[in-house]
Amino acid sequence: MSPxxxxxxxxxxxxxxxxxxxARGLLELTRPGNAxxxxxxxxxxxxxxxxxxxxxxxxxAVAATAFATAAGNAVNDYFDREIDRINRPDRxxxxxxxxxxxxxxxxxxxxxxxxxxxxxLPVTAIAIAVVNLVALLAYTxxxxxxxxxxxxxxxxxxGSTFLFGAAAVGGTFETTVLxxxxxxxxxxxxxxxxKDVEDVAGDREEGLxxxxxxxxxxxxxxxxxxxxxxxxxxxxxxxxVGGFGAAYLALVLPADVVMLWGALRxxxxxxxxxxxxKQGMFLATAAFVAGRITAxxxxxW
Ligand SMILES: CC(C)=CCC/C(C)=C/CC/C(C)=C/CC/C(C)=C/COC[C@H](O)COP(=O)(O)O
Ligand SMILES: CC(C)=CCC/C(C)=C/CC/C(C)=C/CC/C(C)=C/COP(=O)(O)OP(=O)(O)O
Ligand SMILES: [Mg+2]
Numbered sequence: 001m002s003p004x005x006x007x008x009x010x011x012x013x014x015x016x017x018x019x020x021x022x023a024r025g026l027l028e029l030t031r032p033g034n035a036x037x038x039x040x041x042x043x044x045x046x047x048x049x050x051x052x053x054x055x056x057x058x059x060x061a062v063a064a065t066a067f068a069t070a071a072g073n074a075v076n077d078y079f080d081r082e083i084d085r086i087n088r089p090d091r092x093x094x095x096x097x098x099x100x101x102x103x104x105x106x107x108x109x110x111x112x113x114x115x116x117x118x119x120x121l122p123v124t125a126i127a128i129a130v131v132n133l134v135a136l137l138a139y140t141x142x143x144x145x146x147x148x149x150x151x152x153x154x155x156x157x158x159g160s161t162f163l164f165g166a167a168a169v170g171g172t173f174e175t176t177v178l179x180x181x182x183x184x185x186x187x188x189x190x191x192x193x194x195k196d197v198e199d200v201a202g203d204r205e206e207g208l209x210x211x212x213x214x215x216x217x218x219x220x221x222x223x224x225x226x227x228x229x230x231x232x233x234x235x236x237x238x239x240x241v242g243g244f245g246a247a248y249l250a251l252v253l254p255a256d257v258v259m260l261w262g263a264l265r266x267x268x269x270x271x272x273x274x275x276x277x278k279q280g281m282f283l284a285t286a287a288f289v290a291g292r293i294t295a296x297x298x299x300x301w
Contacts, residue, residue: 014099025097026106029077030070037285038069038161041184044288045165048176048243054169057121061168064117064129065161071110072136072157078103079140087202111137125167132157132164145208147215151192159185176243179234180288186231187259187281193224194266194274218267225263232256235284238291248291255283 017025042065046058077084081093081100092098098106111133118129135143135153144150159181166177173181196203196210197217203210212220235252238244258280266273 025092041161042165045162049166049171067114155189190224244291245294251287
């Protein structure tokens with residue numbers, strides 16, 4: 001048997017995966033970069049609302065967010081196991097690194113981690129967590145296939161990390177926290193639309209009614225650009241209202257350019273465009289953290 005034929009016979013067969021392939025696959029299911037970034041957003045929400053006065057609540061809220069994001073991602077790959085044979089054959093389930101049952105059990109454990117970390121938090125934070133965990137569970141089967149609805153749910157979930165962080169430390173939803181919620185939700189909406197354009201082939205085969213399938217790719221991407229332009233215009237607000245220091249502007253303006261570039265690039269290459277958008281969003285996250293640190297006077301600027 002040739003090596004090519006041998007490797008082909010292993011595709012999709014989790015029984016033959018080695019323990020290290022399975023461990024790597026489980027880690028990949030969580031999308032660790034996204035889980036860590038979501039934790040940073042929650043930290044920023046808490047920090048903006050109340051500084052570092054409640055360290056236990058901050059650690060619990062960051063852990064809950066990272067667990068919830070990891071759980072949401074893992075259960076999405078479980079529900080998407082058939083469609084991903086077309087859209088993302090390199091994901092852990094279709095490539096055979098993790099079994100379907102293994103992914104489900106792992107998701108349940110991650111959801112349990114999120115629930116346990118939330119229990120020590122105030123009631124407003126618990127309420128946000130309950131809504132978010134239900135939305136994460138329902139996303140793939142209920143919301144993803146409705147035009148624009150799945151995109152709006154992921155946008156809300158990402159933005160809600162700031163509200164969750166603020167609520168965890170007993171803070172109020174002051175202007176800066178609400179603006180961060182809006183900015184990250186709008187940028188996420190734009191990227192999710194570009195990701196739907198990237199996935200049109202598999203989604204159509206599965207009978208989903210995502211925005212580009214229903215209204216067309218160009219119209220969806222134009223809506224995405226319009227939403228992002230609003231977010232970019234609003235990105236000066238945290239500085240203008242005095243919430244953030246000068247480092248914020250120094251980082252957020254290049255982030256705005258990278259995100260706009262990504263949204264426009266998605267018209268010719270949705271995959272490259274959504275990747276560029278994500279890089280801009282990570283840079284904007286750094287701007288939020290640096291902006292808050294410089295505003296607090298913790299670092300002379
Ligand atoms: C205009 C302006 C300044 C906008 C702010 C943008 C901002 C800071 C957005 C936050 C983005 C971020 C760091 C999110 C954390 C990671 C996360 C939870 C992403 C959502 O994931 C859903 C996505 O469908 C997963 O797919 P993939 O990344 O392709 O694996
Ligand atoms: C604050 C708390 C407690 C929770 C927030 C949790 C967060 C930040 C969730 C962010 C959004 C998220 C991780 C959603 C999970 C489902 C999802 C959209 C996964 C990505 O799926 P892909 O396979 O890339 O895309 P589709 O499946 O949508 O095509
Ligand atoms: Mg998926």
